[in-house]
Amino acid sequence: MNIRSSINKAAATAALGLGLAATCVLPSLAQDKTITWGKPAEITGFDVHVAGTVAAWEMYQMIYETLLAADENLEVQGALAESWEQTSPTSYVFKIRDGAAFSNGRAVTAADVIGSLERIKDPETASYWSHQLGDIAKMEAIDDHTVSVELAAPHPAFLPALAHITAAILPIEELKAGTFDPTSQLLGSGPFMVEEHKQDESWTLVRNPHYWRKGYPLADRLEAPIIPDESARMAALRDGRIDFTTFANPDAPQMLSKEDNIESKPQQTTNYYRIDVNALSDKSAFKDKKVRQAMNLALDRQAINDFVFAGTSDVDYPVPAAFGKDACRSLDTYAMPREERIEKAKALLKEAGNENPEVGLIAASSNPVLGRIAQVVQQSLGDAGFEVEIESIPTAEYLQRVFTDGDFDMSTSWLAGYTDPSMVIAWWNPEFAVWNQVFQENVPELSAALDEVKTMQGGAERDAKLSEICAMIDDGANLLSLVSKTDYVVYRDDQVDVTVAEKSGSSNTFQYISEFKPLD
Amino acid sequence: MRLIAYLLPRIAAALITILGVSVLVFLALRLIPGGYADILLGPFVTPEARATIAERYGLDQPVVLQYFHWLVSLLQGDFGVSMVTRKPVLDEFLRRAPVTIELAMIALVVALSFGLPLGIASGTAGRSRGGVARFIGAIGASVPDVVLGSVLIFVFSVWSLWLRVGGYVPFSEDPVGNLRVMLLPGLTLSVFGVALVLRTTRDAVMRVMTEGYITAAVARGERPRDIIRLHVLRNASIPVVTVVTTYFGFLLSGAVVVEVLFSIPGIGLYTFSGLLNRDYAIVQAGVLLAAVVFITINMLADVLYAAIDPRVGAGAKR
Numbered sequence: 003m004n005i006r007s008s009i010n011k012a013a014a015t016a017a018l019g020l021g022l023a024a025t026c027v028l029p030s031l032a033q034d035k036t037i038t039w040g041k042p043a044e045i046t047g048f049d050v051h052v053a054g055t056v057a058a059w060e061m062y063q064m065i066y067e068t069l070l071a072a073d074e075n076l077e078v079q080g081a082l083a084e085s086w087e088q089t090s091p092t093s094y095v096f097k098i099r100d101g102a103a104f105s106n107g108r109a110v111t112a113a114d115v116i117g118s119l120e121r122i123k124d125p126e127t128a129s130y131w132s133h134q135l136g137d138i139a140k141m142e143a144i145d146d147h148t149v150s151v152e153l154a155a156p157h158p159a160f161l162p163a164l165a166h167i168t169a170a171i172l173p174i175e176e177l178k179a180g181t182f183d184p185t186s187q188l189l190g191s192g193p194f195m196v197e198e199h200k201q202d203e204s205w206t207l208v209r210n211p212h213y214w215r216k217g218y219p220l221a222d223r224l225e226a227p228i229i230p231d232e233s234a235r236m237a238a239l240r241d242g243r244i245d246f247t248t249f250a251n252p253d254a255p256q257m258l259s260k261e262d263n264i265e266s267k268p269q270q271t272t273n274y275y276r277i278d279v280n281a282l283s284d285k286s287a288f289k290d291k292k293v294r295q296a297m298n299l300a301l302d303r304q305a306i307n308d309f310v311f312a313g314t315s316d317v318d319y320p321v322p323a324a325f326g327k328d329a330c331r332s333l334d335t336y337a338m339p340r341e342e343r344i345e346k347a348k349a350l351l352k353e354a355g356n357e358n359p360e361v362g363l364i365a366a367s368s369n370p371v372l373g374r375i376a377q378v379v380q381q382s383l384g385d386a387g388f389e390v391e392i393e394s395i396p397t398a399e400y401l402q403r404v405f406t407d408g409d410f411d412m413s414t415s416w417l418a419g420y421t422d423p424s425m426v427i428a429w430w431n432p433e434f435a436v437w438n439q440v441f442q443e444n445v446p447e448l449s450a451a452l453d454e455v456k457t458m459q460g461g462a463e464r465d466a467k468l469s470e471i472c473a474m475i476d477d478g479a480n481l482l483s484l485v486s487k488t489d490y491v492v493y494r495d496d497q498v499d500v501t502v503a504e505k506s507g508s509s510n511t512f513q514y515i516s517e518f519k520p521l522d
Numbered sequence: 523m524r525l526i527a528y529l530l531p532r533i534a535a536a537l538i539t540i541l542g543v544s545v546l547v548f549l550a551l552r553l554i555p556g557g558y559a560d561i562l563l564g565p566f567v568t569p570e571a572r573a574t575i576a577e578r579y580g581l582d583q584p585v586v587l588q589y590f591h592w593l594v595s596l597l598q599g600d601f602g603v604s605m606v607t608r609k610p611v612l613d614e615f616l617r618r619a620p621v622t623i624e625l626a627m628i629a630l631v632v633a634l635s636f637g638l639p640l641g642i643a644s645g646t647a648g649r650s651r652g653g654v655a656r657f658i659g660a661i662g663a664s665v666p667d668v669v670l671g672s673v674l675i676f677v678f679s680v681w682s683l684w685l686r687v688g689g690y691v692p693f694s695e696d697p698v699g700n701l702r703v704m705l706l707p708g709l710t711l712s713v714f715g716v717a718l719v720l721r722t723t724r725d726a727v728m729r730v731m732t733e734g735y736i737t738a739a740v741a742r743g744e745r746p747r748d749i750i751r752l753h754v755l756r757n758a759s760i761p762v763v764t765v766v767t768t769y770f771g772f773l774l775s776g777a778v779v780v781e782v783l784f785s786i787p788g789i790g791l792y793t794f795s796g797l798l799n800r801d802y803a804i805v806q807a808g809v810l811l812a813a814v815v816f817i818t819i820n821m822l823a824d825v826l827y828a829a830i831d832p833r834v835g836a837g838a839k840r
Contacts, residue, residue: 055564130568227689238687368798
């Protein structure tokens, strides 16, 4: 009897144990909801304050947070800062959100905010975002959750600059203690944290258990296989291996639209495709301003929209169309009928004594869209007498030749428009931008106007100044806007419920990633 | 002793070759336009930022000194760290090696399965009756992997067929899923191999078939099957072994184009991405390891020659 009783007790204990284990484990397995993002490219570096590519920004946005964010009306709203106050044209006070914590569980403090902004401003960091933040004179921690910032001069773009991921808040305490290396690790207060990274292969992110927004993210895991090939991403969407991805041109979404359960959402951005023109090289025909102006007039931006983007984009301007300003639209470049522009361009070339300029056009091979744009540019400039030779070269070579050596005539690329009209046009001042000093002519009047507009609050007076600047930019024809850059988010509507902002100003396509809901 | 005497000069030549490759890849990477600073910072690479990045990664040192440091580290088994992840590149190569080996094995098995029988059949059939095999050989040798792979990707991504494009799954996790992913790149990679093995086998067999000892065997009344098995295959095998080992070395060194096209996370894709990102440690290690694999396999082929044909080894004595 004793033996039987012992066996029964043991069996009952085991059953209870198994039951308890099942109660604990099974629900967590059942709730382990995963979304899969077909990421088009690997990050180019881990340092959020340094990397200047969208492939890196996209991943940082899953893990890091900024003090502020931009909504789809391009208005600044709170992110890590639950509120802020501008106490004078140069003074700001930020209140950090209660409950905001890094994924290691430590609360975000004023010291993290101050340390992060100091790190961006430190020349040793080599952050390109330093200039966009303006001249920070002083920062103080009023208490653990309150920071005051004093600028040396008014800089209304300071708040929008804080909304870009490059101004992310890092765990400075861990960085100083040597337990966190921002050049090889990602540790933030955003919705996800890194569980595993296989270089050039995949990322596995899991929910940040300390994320301040309770109940979010809706997915427990975010798998991100890296699939650079467009056809392979299309195939992965078709067979349901990935839930969502992005494309830079509308061809893929259009082909996939015939499939059941595949939907796409275009996202308008303040970004636009552009052409850089070398105005400084003696070897370039574009050193002559008349040749540059002729080229600007001969460009057929509408043809780029029609042939490369199937009419889904829009002609864009130095002050991005997404801001809804009329700053540039009345200029001949945009308002004059094309036939008249071609005649005017030919006349300019004749005046320049160079009726058939031979020029090279570089398109980095990493982005097929740039090659297609180059082909349309080649055709449209041919109408005015230009002979254009296209070069498709690797990205690293393109970057060195254009931005370091100035060894080119013109090149295609795209420009981030950010969330304030004064931010993107600031690049037309080579003293401020630095990156275009080897090919951009320094026009003192334009630089002065750009410096002035940075200090102006939004309104009619600033809009008038923007129009004046746009005319000067158009006259110089040194860095030209082409068409808007629309991003296409394509997803399986039977696998995931996505929320995508109709408009983005910070290259933050997945701003609402925490609201992406896995479907059963 | 004879084998050692046969191998020693080859080992010495191999070491010199590897040293030469290390110098070439090191210098070539520093001569091509663009560096990691360009990739990391994009257009925002100012001279100051470039100098900071160079100092951070030791690229501000004289090239000779950089090479010397790298060589010393290599001798200690340290292949360097990736500039992107700051993690040891050797770990990544070891993690990816099974993927490339599997891809190479699939391609080799397909190449041998089709190339050898077709080559023998074509070679024994003679010039007038080997047309089909000649045609297959010509097509296989002239269609580039990138063209064939692109066509297959298009077809298999538009129509939902059983084989999959991309989405690598390890064999240990899901054998069927793994085969569904690996077969297309394996087949793409094997087409050139089929043509290579077929043409080499065919030429070798045809050459042997004209030898006097074959005529003598026929005159002795030996059965055709025995003539092929005992006289033709053994004597025709040396050129076939040469091309198969070279081909296998090429596959193991990283079938870059196919891995990139099909997003297969092998050593070829890793090295290629490293090259695009100017991640020096990855490319240096990738090229050097490829050279070591290639040279080692060629040495193994030399040993095989000696085993197949004793006259080859005997040559070392003279």
